[in-house]
Amino acid sequence: MTDLYRLFPEEMEEMVKKLGYERFRADQILHYIYKEFPKTINDMLQLPAAMREKLIADGYTLGSAKQTHMIQSDNEDTVKLLLELDDKKSVETVLMRYRPLKLNTKTRHTVCVSTQVGCAMGCTFCATGQMGFERNMKAEEIVTQVIHFANLLKERGEHVTNLVFMGMGEPLANYDEMIRAIRLLTNPRAFGLGQRHITVSTIGLVSGISKLAGEDLQIGLAVSLHAPNDTLRRRLVPTASANSVSEIIESGREYFKRTGRRVTFEYALIEGVNDTPEIANELAELLDGNGSHINLIPLNPTAGDFSRPAKKRILEFERVLYRHNINCTVRVEKGVEIAAACGQLRTDVLNEKDANLP
Numbered sequence: 001m002t003d004l005y006r007l008f009p010e011e012m013e014e015m016v017k018k019l020g021y022e023r024f025r026a027d028q029i030l031h032y033i034y035k036e037f038p039k040t041i042n043d044m045l046q047l048p049a050a051m052r053e054k055l056i057a058d059g060y061t062l063g064s065a066k067q068t069h070m071i072q073s074d075n076e077d078t079v080k081l082l083l084e085l086d087d088k089k090s091v092e093t094v095l096m097r098y099r100p101l102k103l104n105t106k107t108r109h110t111v112c113v114s115t116q117v118g119c120a121m122g123c124t125f126c127a128t129g130q131m132g133f134e135r136n137m138k139a140e141e142i143v144t145q146v147i148h149f150a151n152l153l154k155e156r157g158e159h160v161t162n163l164v165f166m167g168m169g170e171p172l173a174n175y176d177e178m179i180r181a182i183r184l185l186t187n188p189r190a191f192g193l194g195q196r197h198i199t200v201s202t203i204g205l206v207s208g209i210s211k212l213a214g215e216d217l218q219i220g221l222a223v224s225l226h227a228p229n230d231t232l233r234r235r236l237v238p239t240a241s242a243n244s245v246s247e248i249i250e251s252g253r254e255y256f257k258r259t260g261r262r263v264t265f266e267y268a269l270i271e272g273v274n275d276t277p278e279i280a281n282e283l284a285e286l287l288d289g290n291g292s293h294i295n296l297i298p299l300n301p302t303a304g305d306f307s308r309p310a311k312k313r314i315l316e317f318e319r320v321l322y323r324h325n326i327n328c329t330v331r332v333e334k335g336v337e338i339a340a341a342c343g344q345l346r347t348d349v350l351n352e353k354d355a356n357l358p
């Protein structure tokens with residue numbers, strides 16, 4: 001079985017040639033699957049019927065993730081899908097709409113994709129980390145998540161503008177399939193998304209970060225730091241001992257040097273754990289003069305005993321960073337009411353807890 005969303009344009013041409021058809025049929029298929037979003041091979045009506053039959057007989061498929069649940073926030077700014085893969089495993093994918101805050105800026109439609117079913121990193125505050133690791137996702141399964149939303153937006157006369165690898169799983173632990181998906185999604189003959197509109201978020205796998213820096217891609221990098229020292233970080237990220245905080249900061253610096261893209265550090269703020277003014281100071285000193293940006297993410301409470309700090313506490317943390325001239329934003333909250341924290345929807349469905357699900 002080969003999913004058509006796995007093939008690069010050159011591979012598509014090769015395949016069409018092997019089937020005995022002319023090259024332009026490859027362009028037709030590419031146009032269909034990246035602009036029209038057919039559900040099945042037989043929906044590509046401009047292809048000869050015999051060609052469609054041959055594709056199916058030769059084991060080609062289209063779109064390896066079927067939508068089983070969809071929930072939207074009341075203002076429709078966040079849409080979350082639960083998708084079922086061919087082996088019946090399920091993953092989440094989210095669409096977020098960011099309305100312009102300034103004049104002359106456009107609405108952004110950002111898709112957040114998953115790269116693994118579950119995650120082996122086991123972060124103690126993360127719903128995905130608590131389910132354990134099931135398997136890596138294939139590039140076509142990652143691409144199909146974006147296609148689901150491109151199709152949904154097309155009905156509204158809009159399109160996907162940004163992509164973040166911040167769903168379930170650790171993207172750099174599924175490196176080859178992640179890169180293949182990025183190359184497909186940015187290929188002008190395939191989905192054609194701008195490289196600079198993509199951000200990969202990692203828990204800080206240093207070897208993966210330096211490999212990514214050498215890819216000749218202009219994608220953004222976000223590193224999930226969560227703590228300014230190794231002792232505290234190990235409480236939140238059990239696998240943290242593999243890469244120390246200072247190694248991670250250094251690899252972010254190297255990424256910037258080699259790609260020219262500034263690195264964002266993500267920091268999930270957890271009440272009474274990593275949210276004190278003292279820890280804010282330690283973090284500020286760690287990143288001082290680094291030109292880095294910190295994205296504070298007030299915790300989305302999932303499993304476990306962790307909770308979100310009060311607003312006052314969050315502002316206080318932010319103020320300490322500002323005083324040290326550290327660029328910092330508090331993540332605009334999206335979809336808390338629809339369980340948009342990574343891994344939450346799947347956890348709810350598997351537990352059959354959420355009565356709101358259609």
Ligand code: SAH
Pocket residue numbers: 125126127165166167168169170171201202203223224266267268297298299300301302341342
């Ligand atoms: N594995 C990658 C990408 C997926 S998680 C990583 O860890 O970076 C994307 C972001 O969501 C990470 O910064 C992660 O720390 C954060 N996150 C996970 N669970 C969360 C929760 N319950 N509340 C707030 N942020 C969370």
Ligand code: SF4
Pocket residue numbers: 119120121122123126127128129130167168169170203224342
């Ligand atoms: Fe995995 Fe990221 Fe969740 Fe950690 S925060 S368990 S790395 S998905």
